[in-house]
Each structure stands twice: as C-alpha cells, then as structure tokens.
Amino acid sequence: MSEELNQVEVKSFEIGDKVTGQVTKVEEKQVLVAVPGSKLDGIIPISELSSLHIEKASDAVHEGDQLELEVLKVEEEALILSKRKVDAEKAWESLEQKFQSGEVFETEVKDVVKGGLVVDLGVRGFVPASLVESYFVEDFSDYKGSNLTFKIVELDKEKNRLILSHRAVVEEEKGKQKQNRLGALQAGQIIDGRVQRITDFGAFVDIGGIDGLVHISQLSYEHVDKPSDVVQEGQQVQVKVLSVDRDNERISLSIKETLPGPWINIAEKAPKGSILEGTVKRLVSYGAFVEVFPGVEGLVHISQIAHKHIGTPHEVLKEGQEVKVKVLDANENVQRLSLSIKELLEKEVEENLDYELPEESKGFQLGEVIGDKLKNLRK
Template sequence: MTENMNDIPMREYKVGDTVTGRVTKIEDKQVYVSIPDSKADGIIPISELSPLHIEKPADVVQEGDELQLAVIKVEEDLLILSKRRIDAEKAWAELREKFEKGEAVEGEIKDIVKGGLVVDLGVRGFVPASQVEDHYVEDFSGYVGRTLPFKIIELDKEKNRLILSHREVVLEEKLKQKKERLESLKAGDIVTGTVRRITDFGVFVDIGGIDGLIHISQLSHQHVEHPSEVVSVNDEIRVKVLSVDPEKEKISLSLKETTPGPWENISEKFSAGSVVEGTVKRIVSFGAFVELIPGVEGLVHISQISNKHIGTPREVLSEGDKVKVKILKVDEENKRISLSIREAEEKVEETEYEIPQESKGFQIGEILGDKLKEIQ
C-alpha cells in the first residue's frame, strides 16, 4: 500500500492505496468524504463502512470524522473508498497477536444468529451457543448490546473466520477464584455456603466457587439415616472448615460444629434430684444407658436399677423401655449424667403416700384406715 498520498493528483491514485478523508455528508446508503490537499473526493458505500450489517451510516460515522480509508475503485472524478477494509487489517493484526499470546479480547455482541452470537471486533466474530456460558442458556436476547471478554479459539484471516468463546473466560476465572479460595481457607474457619448436591454419604456445599464435603457424621449431633433429613438442595448454611487439602482440592466441612450441641447448658435442663422419663438405649454388664433427650444419655449403674439384687441389667430392662429416672449428678464438662431408676421409684412412692398438709394432726389410722383394711 502507498502511504501519505493526499497530495497526489487524481490520476495517480490506484486501487489499494490508503488515504485520509474527512466526512462531509451522510446519506442513507453512502458517505461523502473530502481528501485534504488533493483534488480527489470520495464515496464510502454503506457496505464498506463496517464488517457487520448496519441499518444506516450514521450508526458508524459522523460529519467531520477523519477516517483512514482504502481505495477500492478509481473513477474519472471520484474515489470509491472502504473504511471496513482498513479497520479489518488493523483488527486482524491485533487479534492475531492476542490469539498467539492467549489473551482475551473484548467486544460488543451485535446480533443473534442461528447457532450463536455475532460480535464486533473490527471484524465479524462468531460465538457458538455452546461457548457463551459454562451452563445452558435458553434465551440469548439479553446478550445483545453487552460487551464481554472472549478467548479466540479459531482464527483464519483468509477464510474470514473468527470463532470466540466467553465460556473459556468464565472457566478460567472460576479456576483462578478456586485456587485463591483454597489458599485462603484454613481449618477452624466458619463460612457460609449453599447446598449443591446430596448423596447417601454426605452433602456437597459451594463455599465461594469451590465445593466442600460434609460427611453424614458431621451433619447433626443426633444420628442421621440420610442427609436429606437435615438439609435440602439450595439451602444456605453456616459450616466449619475441618481440613483443607489444596493439592487434592478437598475440603472437609461440618454443620454439626456450628450448631449448639445437646450437652450445651445441660445442667440447666436437668438438675440433680429431679425425676424425668427416658428411653433405655444400651444395656451393658455394669448398667444401662438411658436417653433423656436426643443426643444425651445418662448411665444407670447396675446398683441403681432395682431395690432387689440382680445379676445383670437384662433381668429387668430391655432396649426401648420407657423408664423413670432420678438425676443423681450432672457433669456437663465431661458429658456425663448419673441416673437411678431405684431412687426414682422410691421418690414416686413417697409422693403417692405423702400426707396432705390439711391432714396434719389426725391419727395415722384415720388417714390410712382403708389401706390398712385392704392389707388385713
């Protein structure tokens, strides 16, 4: 191409030359330009203004604009010029450099076509539907007019072929965030996450671009048959980080450790001397463990099971039995409660035969006369 040719007489311009022109008039289908310091004037057809389809020239240029233009035809007193070809040459050179360096490019989405989107990058770029996002998109109408970053996945100037991907940019950013998140997390952190997937063995939680696992044993202080008993997909929960393995990209989490345990403030719920009902959960040689509330069991020593001598707890108790127990001692720090079935029964009997306050001063025989007759 011949450079700086504005002072060349009209007859010496030829196809392929580059000239500088100033927009003097805009019509519906063409743009008029003057070429300073030259006898030549020129016209830019609407088709030569942009690599993309445009409705009117005013969408691309305004009167007074100074443009670099390529001569595509020389007539007797007029040059036919192209802005599109100059822009395309510059664009292809810049895109080639970005492509070779693996850098992203930014462009405005101009149109929706069959199979994807059209992007203006100085030349026409195409984004296949599968390369728009890292997830399925049903409606692309909201993308028109947006400027987004893209990775070039195919570039062929000769075939005028430019294939782009926004999906690659999204995935690259997520990978970067994931790495940063892994490096910032440490055991003991309390974070907020969203339940993404539930399996038989636990729950996967998104804690900011990376998934962590809550094993079923870390979901609740109580026994859990299936994780779905505790959480649902899309639940937002607070979890504690138990461990982080950046190399294997594994994070262990706990929901249980962010919720009050059943033993918390247990001494306020059960005080020594009170009688409560519980369920026999386990029987061992030295006694029976009785559940007072879910997650809290107390021990009834074999000596505290019955008023009569027994060889084993199973002589009088079975798993699942509902029993009255007296609280003997509460050790909240060590999570231990001592219980007595024997003393609970004695206390109940004392309550049943307690002399009414209004009966004081009467003879015992008068109060329990009917009972004595029954015994006789």
Template structure:
C-alpha cells in the same frame, strides 16, 4: 503503492493503495468520498463499510467523516460514465484489527466490546472484524434468552482465531471462570483449619451439603451436620440457608475444604449434669442391648448405660430377657460425668421389691461406673473364680 500516501503529492492512484477520503454524501447503499489530489471521487459500497451487516450506509458513516480506505478497483472515465475509485473501509479496519487481535490472543488479554447483534446461536461484536460469541460461551450458567444482551458491553477472551478464514471466536464465560478461579484462590488462602465461618448452603447431596464460603465451596459430610443421627440432609438443611461452620481441614492443591456444622453447636452432653443430676428420674428409649447391659437414650444424642445388674431385682443372664430395643423405660440417674460423656442409669432402682435394701447413697458402684473393662466381661469373671 501499498502504504498510505500523502495524497497532495500523488498524481496516480492504483488498486491496492491505502488512501484517506472524506465522506461527501451518504446514500442508502453507498458512501461517496472525495480523495484529496485525486482526479475523481470514490465510492464505498455498504458491504465494505463495516465488518458487520448494516441495513443503511448511514448506520456506519456520516457526512464529513475522515476514513482510511483501500482501493479495490479503479474505474477509468470514458464517454459513457465518469471515472471512480471503488474503496473499502472494512479491509483496512480488518488488517489493523487482526494484528492487534493476534497480540491480544497470544497474551491472553481481556477485551471489552459492545454486543452489536444477537443472532441464532450467539452474539456478534465488532472488533474491527466480526467476532462471534457462541451461546455456550456467553455465561457460566444457562441463559434462556439473549434478547436483552444487544447493546451491552461485556469482557471477552479470544478462544479461536483464523485470519485466512475471517474466523474470530470469543468467550465471556472464560473471563468469568478466570475471575472465579482467582477469587477462589484468594479465599482458599485465607481459610485455615479451626476457623469458624458463615456460609450459604449451595447444594444438597445424599452424603452431605456443599456450603459456599464466598467464592469457594466446602463439604459438610452428613455425619457433621448434626449431633443427632440423620438419614436425610434435606430434613435439616435447605439450599440458600445461611449456616455457621467450622473448618475441619483445607487441601489447597485439591481445592477441598471439609466443614462441620455440629462443631459450632452446643453438643447434646452440654450441661448434662444439670439436665440429668444424680437421683433424677428420666424417661428414655432402649437403643442397644449388649451382653453387659442396655444403652438408653434419655435425650437426643445422649445415651446412658444400665448395667445388667441394674436392670432387674431378679437374676438375668442377658438384658434381652427383660428388655427389647425401642422399648420406652423409666431410669434413675446413678452417676454422671460430663467430661467423659458417661451416664450410669438404673431401672431396678425404680422397681418395687420387698427384699430390696434401702438406697441411701447414689454414688456409682464400681460395676455401673460407665463402660469399664468389668462392664464388658460381667459375670464371666465371677464364673471363672467359682470354677477355680
């Protein structure tokens, strides 16, 4: 017989039969069971009680437990000893388990199980058969020791199974990654260009910072970290820091989010008309020299133009004759336009000159009115008129 029998009606039990037995006695390495209707008792060796290694039979079964067993050997009685059946609980459990596990594997189901043991290289769980979780598949991060995992209940996915070789490989990491991917998709779907969000700086790189927005990371390029020029992101940000960011763009397919910190901050030109009103005297640093003048940084991120005609009372052909980059100078504000982010400055207005006409009006002259076409061509237009 190969199917479970109604043992009250059975007169003969053969090898391969599936029977029910009641545990009558538990010894150190064996469990003794009675089988209803059978002429003698059965024994279940400790190795056949569980798919896992157990030190004592009592670790796997107790007296009066009802067990489903398969007959692996029939030892007939003789003059020397009574008869007995050699039985296996492990093989019955495994046969049922493999069928269930195959369905779970094909359906990609998540399995919950208790960690029964921690061994070299990973974890062991009992799913009716011995399941092994390699150390690399336990978590999605490095774990130094798994000692405290014994007795924990974790969720798993089957990643490999071969019934013939009694091989079952499980992964808790796969469950975590699937959950993160699902959460990431939800978060991505709720983020739109222009949103202002809060996040945590996860990682710094030479080209910017990765900010966690609650399950998905976005990149703040180094150019979007601050209104001021920075060479090292670490000089402004640190890992774990909470920051406010503005979403510049979202690419759901590539799972890329571009962010800006500086777009959430007040720019250096904010309230510039109050900080640098017409007539104010400021101290700045020469940042750049060009043919038509010099750009002076008067506040971090705020540069104003000193037109070549406003550098000196003396005629100069190029700004390089009077100034050099990095030089600190005092300038007077001739004009300011916050909307256009333009600041017109003068150095010569602060220099003494006996022949200088008294300045009574600080309205911007045409040649100092920001970065106009006339600024760029400068004296070249005058020379062209003279020659023609």
C-alpha cells in the same frame, strides 16, 4: 489555496491500493469520500463500512471523519473503497497477539443473534451461547449494548472465524478466587455459607466462591436419614471448618458444631432422680448406652439393668429397644450421664420367704410340736 490544489499530483489508483479519505457526505446506503490525488469521487458502499451488518451508513461513520481505505474497484467516475478490509487487516494482527497471550479485554456487545452474541473487533467476533456465562441463560436480549470481558478461544484468519468467550474469563477469575479462598481458610473457623446442592451423603455449601461438604453426620446432633430433612438448597447457614485439603481442593464443614451442644445444661434437662424415656443405642460388656436426648447417651451400668445377676446386658436388652431410665447423676463438664433401669423395676419376690406351716398343723403351739419331737427322741 487553489495553487496548492493544483500542485497535488493526480494519481492513478489500482485495486488493492491503500488510501486516506475524508468523509464528505453520509447517505443512507453509502458514503462519499474525498481522496487526495484522485479526480474521481470515492464511494464506500454500506457493506464495506463495517464487519457487522448495519442498517444505515451513519451508524458507522460521520461527515468529516478521516478514514483509512482500500481500493476495491476503479470505475470511470468513482473509486469503490472499503473501510472494512483495512480495519480487518489491522484487527487480525492485534487479535493474533491477544490470542497467543491469552489477553483478557473488554468490548461492547453489538448484537444478539440466534445462538449467541456478536462483537465488533475490526472483524466480526462471535460468542456462542454456551460461552457467554458459566450458567444457563434463557434470554440474551439484555446483553446488547453492554460491555463484557472476553478471551479469544478460536481464531482462523483464512476462514474469517473469530470465537470469543466471556465464560472463560469468569471461570478463570473464579479459579483465582478459589485459590485465594483456600489459602485463607483455617480449621476451626466459623463462617457463613449458602447451601448449593444436596446429595444422599450430605450438602455442599458455598463459602465465598468455593464449595465445602457438610457430611450427613455433621448436619445435626440428631440422627439424619436424608439431608433434605435438615437443609434446603439456597438456605443460608453457619458452618465450622473441620479441615482443608488444599492439594485436592476439598473442604470439610460442619453445621452441627455451630449449634448449642446437646450436653449444655444437661443437669437441668436431666436432674438427678428424674425419669426419662430413651433408646438403647449400644450394648457393651459393662452396660448399655441409652440415648435420652439427640446426641446425649447415658450409661446404664450392668449392675443397674436388673435386680437379678446377669452375665451380659444382651440377656435383658437389645439395641433399638425403648426403655425408661432413672437419672442417677448428670455431669456436663465430662459429658457423663449415669442411668438406671433397675430402680424403675419392681424387686422380684424372694424365693425363700418365711416358712408357712401346713394347713393341718394350724392351731398347734410351736412348743407342742417341739415337745412331741423331744418325747420321741427319749424313747
């Protein structure tokens, strides 16, 4: 063995040379390395072990490790070496390929610093807080030591700048899910969803990675002034798909159409002959539509509005007026309700009642009155 060692050529090294060394001792702030062909000890300062800040050398290497190194300085008694520079040189080449191809890769979060996360990819990679998630994160402490997927969004070897994004990966995946979800949706489907946000004109509902709009008119059979009167953010709801516009990624949904229809059991809710209160919703030439239940309007035909003859319903009624109506007929199958206002009104007194004799004629018999008239005619 000693003969083999004697046969190893003693080399003289220069700054920038690449060497291979074996770790012989790990101290707190430096590592000792045996370099074949060198009479000098190899020393790696702790600052040259990793692209990241480390507290002690044992965090980066262990005794017996074979390392690829670069000569930083040749001193009389030692070679000052760097593991960091070799790792970085190899890393930049690989990272450039990942950057150009848009590759998604997984790595461990080594540290949490002010403004974001730090990873070790042979060079220090930084993940700004705004590029960690697609939502606001107040405390990143739980991220340290976890594995996340990343894409490189900025790379500059000259400035030693490497910016990564986990958010880009998440949003890209959401985009794929959205397209898949859009492709699978069909009008008429009834699915579960969650109210994401509420606007003046309706509510946006998450139906599995994609939002659809429930217009205010589709929230309830009743009239809705404000969507927040009917639904709340975070509420689980069932919706019916009304339409899917894949080109513009728009989905129209309805909560109303998943609810029991207002005409269900209408004959029980409004039996023939019953008296209901309602609101005049529309006036047309042939009558008035009166809402007696949310979403249920019945027709009061013009002939059933008043006892007297009227030319148009506007002569007697106005929209928004509260009225009492009597149910003439209720048909659930054709969603028709016939109503009457007239039948709840007292019939007007006839103008031509039986003729009443003047006061002074009382006490006379009719025959006497007629007899007197006949005598006058004879004269």
